Structure formats: C-alpha cells, structure tokens
Amino acid sequence: MCGIFGVYGVRDAAALTQLGLYSLQHRGQESAGIVAVDDARHARVSRAMGLVSEGFGDEEMDALRGPIAIGHTRYSTAGASAIENAQPILARVRRSHIALAHNGNLTNAVELRRDLEDGGAIFSSTMDSEAIVHRIARAHGATPEARVAEALQGVEGAYCLLIVLDDTVLVARDPHGWRPLVMGRLGDGWVFASETCALDIVGAVYEREVQPGEIIAVDAHGLRSVHALPPAPINRCVFEHVYFARPDSAVFSGSVDRSRRALGRQLARECPAPGADIVFAVPDSSNSAALGFADESGTSYELALIRNHYIGRTFIQPTQAGRDAKVKVKYNPVRELLEGKSVVMVDDSIVRGTTTRGLVSLVRGAGAREVHMRVSSAPIISPCYYGIDTPRREELIAAQMTHDELVRHLGVDSLGYLSIDGMLSAMPEGPDGYCHACFSGKYPTATPSEPELLRAGGGAGLSIGIA
Amino acid sequence: MCGIFGVYGVRDAAALTQLGLYSLQHRGQESAGIVAVDDARHARVSRAMGLVSEGFGDEEMDALRGPIAIGHTRYSTAGASAIENAQPILARVRRSHIALAHNGNLTNAVELRRDLEDGGAIFSSTMDSEAIVHRIARAHGATPEARVAEALQGVEGAYCLLIVLDDTVLVARDPHGWRPLVMGRLGDGWVFASETCALDIVGAVYEREVQPGEIIAVDAHGLRSVHALPPAPINRCVFEHVYFARPDSAVFSGSVDRSRRALGRQLARECPAPGADIVFAVPDSSNSAALGFADESGTSYELALIRNHYIGRTFIQPTQAGRDAKVKVKYNPVRELLEGKSVVMVDDSIVRGTTTRGLVSLVRGAGAREVHMRVSSAPIISPCYYGIDTPRREELIAAQMTHDELVRHLGVDSLGYLSIDGMLSAMPEGPDGYCHACFSGKYPTATPSEPELLRAGGGAGLSIGIA
Amino acid sequence: MCGIFGVYGVRDAAALTQLGLYSLQHRGQESAGIVAVDDARHARVSRAMGLVSEGFGDEEMDALRGPIAIGHTRYSTAGASAIENAQPILARVRRSHIALAHNGNLTNAVELRRDLEDGGAIFSSTMDSEAIVHRIARAHGATPEARVAEALQGVEGAYCLLIVLDDTVLVARDPHGWRPLVMGRLGDGWVFASETCALDIVGAVYEREVQPGEIIAVDAHGLRSVHALPPAPINRCVFEHVYFARPDSAVFSGSVDRSRRALGRQLARECPAPGADIVFAVPDSSNSAALGFADESGTSYELALIRNHYIGRTFIQPTQAGRDAKVKVKYNPVRELLEGKSVVMVDDSIVRGTTTRGLVSLVRGAGAREVHMRVSSAPIISPCYYGIDTPRREELIAAQMTHDELVRHLGVDSLGYLSIDGMLSAMPEGPDGYCHACFSGKYPTATPSEPELLRAGGGAGLSIGIA
Amino acid sequence: MCGIFGVYGVRDAAALTQLGLYSLQHRGQESAGIVAVDDARHARVSRAMGLVSEGFGDEEMDALRGPIAIGHTRYSTAGASAIENAQPILARVRRSHIALAHNGNLTNAVELRRDLEDGGAIFSSTMDSEAIVHRIARAHGATPEARVAEALQGVEGAYCLLIVLDDTVLVARDPHGWRPLVMGRLGDGWVFASETCALDIVGAVYEREVQPGEIIAVDAHGLRSVHALPPAPINRCVFEHVYFARPDSAVFSGSVDRSRRALGRQLARECPAPGADIVFAVPDSSNSAALGFADESGTSYELALIRNHYIGRTFIQPTQAGRDAKVKVKYNPVRELLEGKSVVMVDDSIVRGTTTRGLVSLVRGAGAREVHMRVSSAPIISPCYYGIDTPRREELIAAQMTHDELVRHLGVDSLGYLSIDGMLSAMPEGPDGYCHACFSGKYPTATPSEPELLRAGGGAGLSIGIA
Numbered sequence A, B, C, D: 001m002c003g004i005f006g007v008y009g010v011r012d013a014a015a016l017t018q019l020g021l022y023s024l025q026h027r028g029q030e031s032a033g034i035v036a037v038d039d040a041r042h043a044r045v046s047r048a049m050g051l052v053s054e055g056f057g058d059e060e061m062d063a064l065r066g067p068i069a070i071g072h073t074r075y076s077t078a079g080a081s082a083i084e085n086a087q088p089i090l091a092r093v094r095r096s097h098i099a100l101a102h103n104g105n106l107t108n109a110v111e112l113r114r115d116l117e118d119g120g121a122i123f124s125s126t127m128d129s130e131a132i133v134h135r136i137a138r139a140h141g142a143t144p145e146a147r148v149a150e151a152l153q154g155v156e157g158a159y160c161l162l163i164v165l166d167d168t169v170l171v172a173r174d175p176h177g178w179r180p181l182v183m184g185r186l187g188d189g190w191v192f193a194s195e196t197c198a199l200d201i202v203g204a205v206y207e208r209e210v211q212p213g214e215i216i217a218v219d220a221h222g223l224r225s226v227h228a229l230p231p232a233p234i235n236r237c238v239f240e241h242v243y244f245a246r247p248d249s250a251v252f253s254g255s256v257d258r259s260r261r262a263l264g265r266q267l268a269r270e271c272p273a274p275g276a277d278i279v280f281a282v283p284d285s286s287n288s289a290a291l292g293f294a295d296e297s298g299t300s301y302e303l304a305l306i307r308n309h310y311i312g313r314t315f316i317q318p319t320q321a322g323r324d325a326k327v328k329v330k331y332n333p334v335r336e337l338l339e340g341k342s343v344v345m346v347d348d349s350i351v352r353g354t355t356t357r358g359l360v361s362l363v364r365g366a367g368a369r370e371v372h373m374r375v376s377s378a379p380i381i382s383p384c385y386y387g388i389d390t391p392r393r394e395e396l397i398a399a400q401m402t403h404d405e406l407v408r409h410l411g412v413d414s415l416g417y418l419s420i421d422g423m424l425s426a427m428p429e430g431p432d433g434y435c436h437a438c439f440s441g442k443y444p445t446a447t448p449s450e451p452e453l454l455r456a457g458g459g460a461g462l463s464i465g466i467a
C-alpha cells in the first residue's frame, strides 16, 4: 500500500506535498519521495528511506522548487525494500522528463515486463510501476493524456497514478477503482491525494473522487478529463474502510469513521457478548469500531489498552522481553479496568494472529477473567493482488484453522467475526461495488500467472537483488 | 520530569531496565541512560540523546552486563540539554563507584552547589543532581544507607533517587513525596520504578510505594529500610494524575485511568455544556477525562480528533503549513463528526495556550458551529519548582489573562476549568496530601532564592554553557 | 575520471573488487559501487557516496556473493553528483541482468541519448554511460561480445568498460585508447583494472593491456577477444602519466614513476634554475618529478612542504584561516629549509592557479628569498572531452594570461613549463600515439556539438536535476 | 600522546584553535575538543570522537565565542577510549569554571586519585588529568598561578597543561620537560602549542619554549611567569624527534626535519649497506631519515613505497586481503624500482614488528632481491611512562628477540639499528638532557607503582568501564 499526493499550480508545491505526505504516512512508512518541477521545467527529485519527517531537511526542500510536485510514501508490496525502489520514479523520456507515483499493484506485471524487455527496454528497479513509465515513453499519442491512455491499454490490476510529463500533471485510476483517489482545489491550483485527510491538511477544498477509469490532465491549458479505458465492474477495496484509511478521511465518498462505527454496531448485532463487563479497542485502528460495539450492545466502553507513542520503526526488541516483547512494549493493559472482568476486545482484522495472541495473553495477565474477541471484518483467507500486502495463504491464520482451533490457538473464550454480508452492509454507499476477494476468495479478475515473481516486482527469469 | 527504573539481583538487569525505560518514555524523551554493575563489581554506562529505542544497540546492551542496573529517561528541567547532562551519573568515589538517577528538582541547589564548591568540589555537569553525588562522596556513615541519609540532610525539594554504591542499590524519596516511586519483586530480585506500568512490563509483582522520607538499601545482606530524614507534610504532585503519569499506572497507590475519569465526571458537573451535540478528547492524554465527561453529561463521545502516529521528535515544520503547522500535522479533525455541531473539546490542561488555540481553529475549520472548551484541571498560574518543567509565570496564559480575555484569545464559545477543590476531590485517596502550587500559587515550602540560576542547574555566579 | 575493476572466476570476487577499488581510489572519491553475480546468476549491487572505506560494511560485503564482480570509483565528470549517478549501473535487460562500469567520456552522448529517447528509451540517470546500456539492450547479436560490439558502433569518445551480461564478463576499450585498462590472471580466474597497482594489491599476475578497440568476453566457455570496432589512431592520455595514475602503476605499458622522473629531468634541462639552493615537490603527485629535477640539475632535494595526512573529503574550512585556508591546512612549509633560500618548487600541472598561488605565498611566508616555479607538463589551455574533469577554457589560468602576467599573478620569481615536445619525449614508449589536446588545443577527434549539455550528462533539451 | 593549543586575547579564539588542532592532528586522532570563554566569562565546550575535521561543524564553531580558547586532540594513553575521556575537561570550581587540556602522563596518578577520593572527591572520567583539576579546585593560593603551582606540588610525571581559570589562561610544563610546549605572539594576544607548526598555521610569531618547570599566567593584567616547582634534571623525549613531531616543527628549539636528516646520516655511518642499489623510506615519517641515509651513503634515493592517501581511521579490513591486508592497502610497492634490486628500507622505529614484517614481504613480493632494514633509532625495549603509548615489554619485539632472531622474524637480509649514543648525537642541541628510557631501560624517575592501574587511568580498587 502506498500514499500519493500531487499539486498543480500552487507556489511551493513541494512544501504542500510534504505536508500532504505527513497525513498519508499511515499508508506507507518504508520510504518517501517528492519530485518538483519549476517554471523553467527543470525537474528535481529527493527520495529517502524511512518517514517523511526524517527524509526531507531544509536543504532538500529548498531545492525542490516550482508550482508542480508529486509525492509518494511507500509500503513495500512489489519489489524489494531499497532506495532503488523508492518513488516517485523520475526519468527522461523523449527529450523531456517523466515522474510517476503509483498506488496499487499490477496483476500482469510479469507479462508487461517481458514484452518491454523483448522490445529492448532496460529496467533499473524491481517495481511493477517502472513498466508503466516505459509504456508511456513508447506511446505516441498527440496529447499527454492520449499517451497515458495508450500506455495504460493492456495494463491490468490496481493503479492510482500521479504523473508529470514535461509540465502537465496527469492522474489516472484503474477502471475497477480498487484504490481511492480524490481531487480538490487550492486557490487557482489543483490537489490530488489518496485520501481526503491530505486535502484537509493543506487547506484544499474537496472537489470529487477521480473516477474509476478516468484520466485527468492539468496544464496551462486547463483541466481535461478523458474516459479512454475499457469499462469494468467497480471493485472498491473494502479493506480501506475496515483498516487502511484514516478515520478522518472520506474514501469512495464515505466517511471512514462512520463506516467503522457501523461495522462495530453490526458486529455487536451479529456476535453479541451478553455477559461482558466492558468493551475496549486495540488502539488506534479499532477505536471507532469498539465504540460502535459499545453503543449497540450497551456495554461500557473503556480504554483498557494503552498504545505506546514512542515505539518507532527502529524499535530494537529487548532481549529479556521474550516471545511477546513487541506486543508488550507496544500495547499496555490497564490492570484496574481488566482485573476480574469479562471483557470484549475489538480489533479490525486478524492476519497472522500473532499480535492477537500476544494481546490476549497480556490482557489475561492483567487479570481479565474472560476474553471475548470480536473482529470488525470477516476472516481473511486469501491473498490480495490489488495493492495490499497480505501474506500468502499459508500464513493467513483463518485459512489454516477451523473456528474451534482458532479459539484455542488465540486463547480466547469466544471469537466472533463479522460475516461478509454484514461487513458489506456497513459500507456507506451500500454493499455493492466492493472487492472482498481476500475475505471470500472470489477474485473479480484473473489472478496473476506467477504470483511469486509478481511479489518480486514482476521480474521474469533472472531477478536482480539489491544489496 | 524524568523516569527512573532500577533492578537488583536479576540476570541481565540492563535488558530489564531498557524494557522498563520503554514504558517510562512519556516521562522524558530528551536523553536516556543505563548503568549496569557486573558480578566483578565493574560498572559500565551507556548514555545517548533521544529515545530509548534509538540509544541502545546490541553492542551497547551486550556490554551492560550484570545483576544490578539503574536507568533514566530525561526531560530537561534543570541544566541545559546536552549529553553531559544525561543520567545516570557514574563517578568514582572513595575507591569505588557511584551511579545515580534522579527524578525531581532541588529547591536549594544553588546553595548546595556553592557550599560544595567552597569545599573544593568540582562540577562537571550543570545538573542539580550532581550535588547529591558530591555529598554522598563526602559522607562518612558506616553503612551505605547511613551515607545516603547523611548526604540528604539539608537537601531540599523533590527527589526520587536510584543509587548504586559499589554493589548496594539504594532508593530514596524526599519526605514530601512529590514524585511517585514504587517497588516490586521479580523472582528473588527487586525492581524500582517511577510508575507501576514499568513493573508490569517486566513482569514484576507490585509490592508497595517507596514511602516519603524512606531510604531503602538492597544488597547481598538483604533489604533494609530506614526513615532517617526529618518528617514533613505530604505533598504529592496532583499533576501526575492530571497529565503526567500513564493511564495504565497506579501512582500514589491510585489508578490514573480512574482518577482521570473522575476528573472528567467532576468537570461535567462543575462546567456542563448543556446544548452540546458531542464531546471529544484531545488525544491521548485526555481520553479518559473526556469519556468521564461524556458519561456524566450523557453527551455522545466521539473520536473527532485523530493524533498522527508518525510525528517524531525530529519533526521538521513544513514551511507551507504556516502558523499552526505543528498542531495541524499532529492533530487531524474528523469533518463528518464536527460539521455543523456544537462540540465539547476536553483537554487535561492549558499551559501557554498555543496548542489549544490551534486546535480550536482546526475544529472550527472542520465545520464545528460552537466550541466549548473544558479543562480537567484548574488554571495553571504559577511555575513548578518540584520537577515539572512549567514555564515562568509570564508565559502561563491563565496567569496573564482574565477569563473573558482567555475566551476571546482561544476563540472558544465557552471555557470551563475545574476548581482546585473539585480537582482534588477526584484524587483516589481523597483531597489531602497533594501539592497544588502551580494551580493555587500556595507553595508548600520555601521557594528557591534564585529561580533563574536554578533553572540553569544550580550554577552560581558564572555559569558553564555546553556548546 | 574514474577507476574500474573486475573479476571473473575467483571466489569472493566482491571482496577482491573492494581491495582493487582501494588502490584505485585516487581515480575518484565521489562515490563507489560493486555489483556481484552469484552461481545462481543472481546479481546484487551496493553503491554509496564517498570513499570505498566508508561505503561497504560487513553486511554489504556479505550480501555481495559470487565469483563475478565489477566495481567503480567515480570522480564526477558527466552528470551531477548524486547517488543516482553512482556506478556500476545494474539493470534488467531481455530477461537477464546487465551491469556496467565506465571510465571515460563519450563525445556524442547528446546525440546517442536523443536517438534512444526518440526510440522510446527512458533514462533514469544523467550519466552518458546509461546510453551504452540501452544500446546493448537493443542489440541482437548472437553472442554477448557480438551484442556489445554492435552496441558500440557509433559510440564516440573515450571508454573503458567492464560489463556483466548474465554470467559473461565483457571488457571493452575504445579504438583511440585514451584511458588505460589492463588484465591479469589470478589462479584460474581473470582480473581487469584501470591500473596495474590494482592487480598488484590482489596478487594477480599482469598479463597485458586490453588493446584499443578490443572487446574481450570471459565466461564458462573461456576467454574470447574480438576486434570489431573501426580502427582509429591511438591517442593515449598523456595526463595519466603526468598526474593522474599512481606512481606504482604501469599505464600504457610504461612505469609512471619512471615517466615522472623523466619529466622532471627534461624539465631541468628545458628550464633550469641555476642559482637555486634547493628543489622540492608539491607532495605527493610531484615527488618523482622533483627528484628527477634534483638529479639532473644537481640541486639538493628537500622535503620543504609537508602534506597533512588528515585532511579528509569533509574538510570544513576554518573561518579564521582566510583566503588560503585550504592550502594552508593541506600543505605546511618547513621554515628551516626555506628561510633565506632561493628555491625551486616543482608541481605536475597548473589548472586554475589558486593552489599554486597559495603555495607561493606560503613558501614566501616561511622565508624563501626567491621562488622559481617549475611545472612538469605544458600549460593547460583547453578543456578535455575524453574523461578528465578539466574546467572550461575561461577558468584555465594559462589560457587567460601571458607568461609575464602569470609570473606576476602567481607571485613567482620565474616560471618554467615543459614544452609539449619535451613532455612527450619523456613518455616511456616514445612521443607518438599520445593525446595532448588539453595542452595543444589539437583535438584528435571532432569535439562535442553541445559541450555544456555533455557536461550535464548528455541530456538533451530539458535536463533533470537531482536534488 | 596528545596535542594542545591555546589562545589568549584574539578575536574568534576558537576558530584559531580549530586551525591549530588541524596541524596537531598527528599527535592524536581519537577525539578532539575546544573550550572557549567569551567576554561575559561564559565558558562553552564542544568535544567529539574522531578527527578535528569531523567534529566541529558551523553550529558548534559559532557557539564557541570569545577571545580565550584551548583545544586538545587525544591519542588514548591513560583511560579508556570514550567521549567521557575527551578533553579539554570543563568543570565548575569555586563559583567559576576551569578548563584543562593535558599532554603527558602522570606517574603517581594512582596515588593522587586515592588521596583525593579519600578527601571526598568524585571522578567522572578515568583520565589522570582529572586529578589535577581537583587539586586546583582545592588549592587556596591568592593568584591563579599560585593556585596552579600549589596544585602541581607532588604531581609527578609528564605534563604540558593549558588551563583556563575564570578569565586567566595558565600554562604549565613539568620540571623534566618531557613534552614540548611553545609560545608565540599574535597581534596583542598570545598563542600556546605543542609544536611550532601550530603557531605557523595561525600566523603567530614564535616567541620561545615554555620552560621546564615554568608556570605562565596571562590575563587582563598581562603575562606573568613563575618558577615555583622543585627543579629537576631535564629529560626531553628523544622520540619526539625520532617519530612523533611533525618535520615542519621545531621541538625543544631544534628542527625536526634537520634532526631526522642527521639521524639518517648517522645511521648510514653506523650501519652501512655497501652493495645496495637503492634506498627508500617507509613514508612519510621516515622520508627525512631515508634522504639523510642516501646523502651520506651515496646510494640513490627512490620513492619505492607509495602511501595510500585514502585509508582513513575507519578502514574496514577487506576479508580477502588476508594477514597483511592493512599493510598492503596502506603501502604500495613500485615494482619497477624494486625488481631484482638489493634495497635499503629505512623506518624510524620498530615497535611490535608486524608492520615491518608485512612491508618486507610486500617489497620481496615486488621483486626485491635483498632487503636491508635500517632503523633511525635504537631498539625499543621498555615501555614509556611519560605520555607515549608504547605497549608493555612483552609486546616490544626488540625486547623479546635477539638480533639474529629478529633478522629471521622480519625476513630481512640484514638489520641495522642506530646506537643510543648515535641517536642522541643527532639531536639538535647535543646529546644531553634527553630521556631515552624506552631505548635504554634507564628511567630518569621512579616508575609507577601500579602500571596496569595507571594504564586504566589511575583508578584504584574498582574501576569504572565506559560502555
């Protein structure tokens, strides 16, 4: 998963982009980058491993001049973790430059790469996104948007793209619409972002979603929208509402905070925990859902788990802390609230189950008498090929165990998941038009032919490692 | 303010100490340090600026061997911010070593330092704590605890101390008891910490508070407690409950989560906001209080402000973000919850007022119709001399403005503070035995003769700056 | 200028390459990189700004496994200084990988790049070398050497190349032979390097020069040499002998120490300084020449200038040191040897003249009565387009001033340069077959059409800056 | 060994001190520090591990304001290598500050420390120098110089001290005069330094040596010199001339370059190598001596070993390079000069013998037929207790082997050392008044009672390690 942000036509576009990336940091913490283009059409890039707050000093920001900028925060999905794989990509094409930032995952990256390589293209990263840059370089359309449209024919899978071609900013969203992308106005300029929270932070006024299949071009001639890609059924990612997006955002036009509340209420209806004394969240992604569960069930909402503010990415696991060290340092139980109680612990999802297991043992250690686990989504049983980094099936705990085995494995007194229908019914615009492949196993498109190669960035045959 | 943690008689004491410091990180993020003493009585120290998670790599931890360790996280109060002022202090005294970690502030540091300097002592830091080390070096008592007791005669102000003298661990708490200090058992060994959350994380069993005026010594001969300091009225810091301590801790034997709930309920009684649609916290320190307000008032509790997880200490203020940049990046309003609403915003305290002002403007910008500010403590009107880094009176907004001026300055529709009595009534063990000097201006002891010198670490006459 | 080093068929090829790069560090200190290919044909790269000794830790070296490796140390000539421009380049081509390290400069880089861009190629760096990678990717020859030969048709200018294509190591030297390249044997394997000193350090046995116009391929089938490029007159760079190469190397089959001695002797003959008391070098590049001058003239050789060992690349100019700070800190005069003396100061070349001016003032300040400057090469009056980073003509002091002006400007009592003929006569293999364009202004080939663009790495039209 | 530098009464004294430390870097590369005192008598310190060029950025230098500064470069002798042991020491004493920089080693540090600890002093480092600070703090003299004189009574061993007490700069040299110390004038101010090369670099005019046993005070009242220490025989360190000092310095009033030339000539007389073809130095410390040997013997001087400029302190030993890796990377033989020759290799001294052994094998590997080793000092057979970091006797190769064993061990055809008398005869001011204990085993004073404790910084009983 990644966050993307772009600006056209506002002074100091890079500084705004930095600000936007701060608010999209939850979408990726592995690396961050900004490309800015100045009035003399000179493009500059700064990329760094780590957080936005670490990567851009005064010197970098001063260099990133001009009224056009795009930025990217990366959460490694396809391609190894290395500075070579940080985005935006900046390259020269046809006597000009191209910059590209991509959120999503292409399902035919292996095939695209092979075709391009057979045509003599060289690849300098292991990212699937690089194939799109090559295709744009080879497209011959009369306008920038025509070139992008041409390049995207035959590109399958999930993509939200921000592109700068010379001094045109281009935006594209795949016809299925897996990932969110919005646009807003800031003075005379335009702002594009993965989530509305990034518009808010720069003071831009929300205009609308970029539509599935839409390509937008903005330049000195104004804004143009084209729908040149073959139409497809809509498959918004339900997981954006469940976990990924920030609660202060609207994604797919619906408030995330409200959808999580609704998920929590639905969960209380589907899987009540009648005798429980208190309900609490695994902070912070489940706060809204737990509040919804508490509302609906009438059980008292407590802050029984504290999340340590200071556990950074570079957390060094203390040797003495043992097996559950990371969980113990990250989450701290409030003994006074738990001791002797029958409790409902709400989390948004369970992937490998290790965190949940650690939390249950923590909560029992702090005196909880009964632990009733409630999950505000359905069991995850299949990998995602559309841009979210879920592991292989073998590592998905719900794909490996029966309900009873899971109850024993997690050490809970009871375990309740939302049904797929219940989950979809909580979506702000109704249950239709959502992807739920990772929950149902029903993929809305053909799945990749060589998923492991895809994971490695779409490299075919010999792969390139980055030391 | 600082956090201290110590271990006696447990294998890999330094690793436990690192873990303990992780959970005391909220008490100080400026620097961290650990001293360990091995079986051959060899003492080693590692100190670094910044967070615990940044300071101690594998190499450092491997070197810190032995069954005795003390650690410290520092929040600069007295003495400049520099590696020279990181604790624990480690020094040689009388053919042995001494290590010392201090939470609190001495009110007669200037006088102590002058006396020692007149006696030929040299000071290599600007910390008031160094004076205690000198006094222990000059004390002649027959036992370690007698030496510490002798050294502490005449030392005024707030201190919780962890000391290693040769292979004895010593613990001392000033007779007024401003700062919290607890002890626990871990196997055959002992653990000491500022807050109980640090006992929990290492799996130690809470034993009791270290008492005001108590000195404890633990060594191969066992644990000894002495009460050799002149008795004094108890003055626990009410601010520990209001803001400083972590909600999963018990301080002064009372649960912080429970006291904050009670503060919030009392606030709802004293300063109701009848027509309000929702109540929300400034996360995370005010979560419990806001929940208490919601309970008592029957107003619906919402998560209307999101706190960015990724704003580290090294946050670089983006140039475009303008005046309220830091607030805007740290806190993000949920427009869906605020738009058109009359809202109650609960925070634990207001110091300079800049954050509050920024938040009010943020919340209004997200559409709130009316903003009713509620504060779960009394107005702060006086500086603290007992270990909390409140600024001078001139910077305390509530000391500079009338209530009406404050309402206008903050831009709120109404503003309600708790009364001092109301605040004290919410304390777990009743209203007595608490310091409230920063709220009432009534200092329980003589105030420092030269507060500015004290701020600079008790240096007299010429001061030493650290470049 | 750059240094390149490659290994085929020796265990731990990357460790040998690191060692080789240590001894080629004088050819470039801006960045260093190594690509290694393991037995499973997996290619890995590590690149870093700065010195070889700074860039490769244990972790990096452990990852660079396998019996094939090539390395590069870079001294920025074409393309901005940035990690994006560090070599070796590693890319995927035609379902395999390609790695390339380049020493030299292409004179038609702008045209090559334009053609490739028109054919849809994208460029991710501003280095001219990237064009060669693209051309290899597009070549269709049956063997690796055929592909490289095809790719190099039409490539003009100076190049020594080390290439890995899948599991074949390829080596190429342009038909003019500007830059040196040698090969040696190490056990059953092969080693290639810019200078023989790098063969020595790894214990390889010198075999021969790679010949101008030669392409060599080594793989499991053995070593093959082809001469498939159009023949051209030989133009070895005389500056390699004068200044660039290390005195313990043989370049173009001749000993550098011996050629510099001969330059010094010839200088004594052409520009004697009859009344001088002592002769000394500007250490260390002129040591051999100064010794030659002393021999021939019978003047006593002294170590009158000391070169500070500890002035690293990151030297921070002390504010008080004033105008000549860098010179003063780097070179220190020995007063006892200079006081009251008439002295001959020998340096290998004068470029901008600032160092020489600083040295003259230093030497006078230490008491020298007369300063006779002697230069063991001819005046530099024209820029180099073949891989050495001489500045534009306007900055070349000898191109801007008459001899008399120069004497006054440098502040010397007399100034003697070698004649071009004298300089060439000192070359080990006689005066023919050498380039001397920077001294004579006679370029052996067409000069670049757009030299400034070339400097920027051959980018055409809009250029890409790297922040 | 260490370098010290101080300024009184010149604007931007710290910037001059930085410059002076650059030129004293060869006396210590482990850490560097500067203390500056401004007109408001505010003292500031900056200390860092590593080189002067790495430690002081613009920010640090800007903070170090004022007309008084002292600086130090450290080469670990007594006390572990750690930032806690970097100098200058800065401390508060008697309502003022003291800063101290020390070159030398105290022979009764253990006893001094014990006495002070018994008197209640605490030590925060493991350096012997800290004892002097304590003694000054306890002295009661009426003037600063009287206090320093009082403090130094009973302090035995080697010291050159730069001290700032309030706004007086004090300078002291022990009565034996082991280490060099000079003074110069710069405008109206004064400059003090270990070697004259540091006066030269700041443009100060050499005034004279600070005399053995002299204490100098400079302040607003002018410069005062006192001779208040018990007189003692003079024991200048002969090793300063042999190896330690820089050739462009005068130490003990004699030119180092001239003394090394004389050592080389004497060596040629005492240990000729009649049939040799060439003579060369192990660069750079032996350049002058090798030139002297060549002069005297008439053998041709060649630059047969090249010293790599880029081997920094952080050199990572390449795994493939094997046993002699460090030597091979640091020194490179010139095959053309060595092949088939009988050669004389001159070095200034042999300590452990590992470098020499490596060099001999390198030189033979490059084809030398016979290797005649000549050393421009006598065999080192005893440790130094006066400030130079020679190892214990067991590690001194000349103390462990007979001449014949040594010849075999080093792999040379012949080995010639200077005699002690011959070495002393080459000293500029005649053979008397020099310490030669490490060569002769005749210590001019009582040796330390507990040398190992001394090594650890004079700590008694339990020592403090610094992790």
Ligand SMILES: Nc1ncnc2c1ncn2[C@@H]1O[C@H](COP(=O)(O)OP(=O)(O)O)[C@@H](O)[C@H]1O
Pocket: A026, A027, A243, A244, A245, A246, A247, A282, A283, A284, A285, A286, A287, B306, B307, B308, B309
């Ligand atoms: N301060 C916050 N409050 C509530 N939800 C948050 C907050 N910050 C991020 N989120 C949401 O939570 C997700 C991160 O989940 P969180 O529980 O905070 O961490 P984790 O990934 O460890 O579960 C984000 O993708 C976003 O949806």
Ligand SMILES: Nc1ncnc2c1ncn2[C@@H]1O[C@H](COP(=O)(O)OP(=O)(O)O)[C@@H](O)[C@H]1O
Pocket: A306, A307, A308, A309, B026, B027, B243, B244, B245, B246, B247, B282, B283, B284, B285, B286, B287
């Ligand atoms: N995860 C948490 N949840 C609730 N309270 C917390 C948490 N972490 C720290 N605290 C409490 O909040 C205080 C820090 O306040 P907080 O609002 O998080 O930051 P700030 O200092 O910016 O107000 C701590 O001293 C502690 O009392």
Ligand SMILES: Nc1ncnc2c1ncn2[C@@H]1O[C@H](COP(=O)(O)OP(=O)(O)O)[C@@H](O)[C@H]1O
Pocket: C026, C027, C243, C244, C245, C246, C247, C282, C283, C284, C285, C286, C287, D306, D307, D308, D309
């Ligand atoms: N140790 C050495 N002794 C003699 N020549 C050297 C040495 N190291 C490098 N060189 C040669 O000197 C050149 C570097 O010149 P040098 O004078 O040392 O530095 P600068 O580039 O500052 O002039 C190298 O390219 C090489 O030819």
Ligand SMILES: Nc1ncnc2c1ncn2[C@@H]1O[C@H](COP(=O)(O)OP(=O)(O)O)[C@@H](O)[C@H]1O
Pocket: C306, C307, C308, C309, D026, D027, D243, D244, D245, D246, D247, D282, D283, D284, D285, D286, D287
């Ligand atoms: N550039 C130089 N030329 C000659 N002698 C030097 C130079 N720099 C330092 N020295 C002298 O050489 C000593 C360092 O010896 P050197 O041979 O350069 O290194 P090493 O310590 O490796 O032997 C210094 O203490 C000084 O006396």
Ligand code: SF4
Pocket: A178, A236, A237, A238, A239, A240, A383, A384, A385, A386, A387, A388, A435, A436, A437, A438, A439
């Ligand atoms: S598979 Fe799951 S995570 Fe992936 S897009 Fe579909 S709903 Fe979202």
Ligand code: SF4
Pocket: B178, B236, B237, B238, B239, B240, B383, B384, B385, B386, B387, B388, B435, B436, B437, B438, B439
């Ligand atoms: S003055 Fe305030 S902050 Fe300080 S100890 Fe008293 S109550 Fe606590």
Ligand code: SF4
Pocket: C178, C236, C237, C238, C239, C240, C383, C384, C385, C386, C387, C388, C435, C436, C437, C438, C439
């Ligand atoms: S122009 Fe000069 S530097 Fe360049 S290749 Fe020719 S001789 Fe060498």
Ligand code: SF4
Pocket: D178, D236, D237, D238, D239, D240, D383, D384, D385, D386, D387, D388, D435, D436, D437, D438, D439
């Ligand atoms: S023992 Fe040797 S090194 Fe030490 S002072 Fe005496 S001569 Fe110098």
Ligand SMILES: [Mg+2]
Pocket: A282, A283, A284, A285, A286
């Ligand atoms: Mg979560």
Ligand SMILES: [Mg+2]
Pocket: B282, B283, B284, B285, B286
């Ligand atoms: Mg807060």
Ligand SMILES: [Mg+2]
Pocket: C282, C283, C284, C285, C286
């Ligand atoms: Mg040079």
Ligand SMILES: [Mg+2]
Pocket: D282, D283, D284, D285, D286
């Ligand atoms: Mg040497």
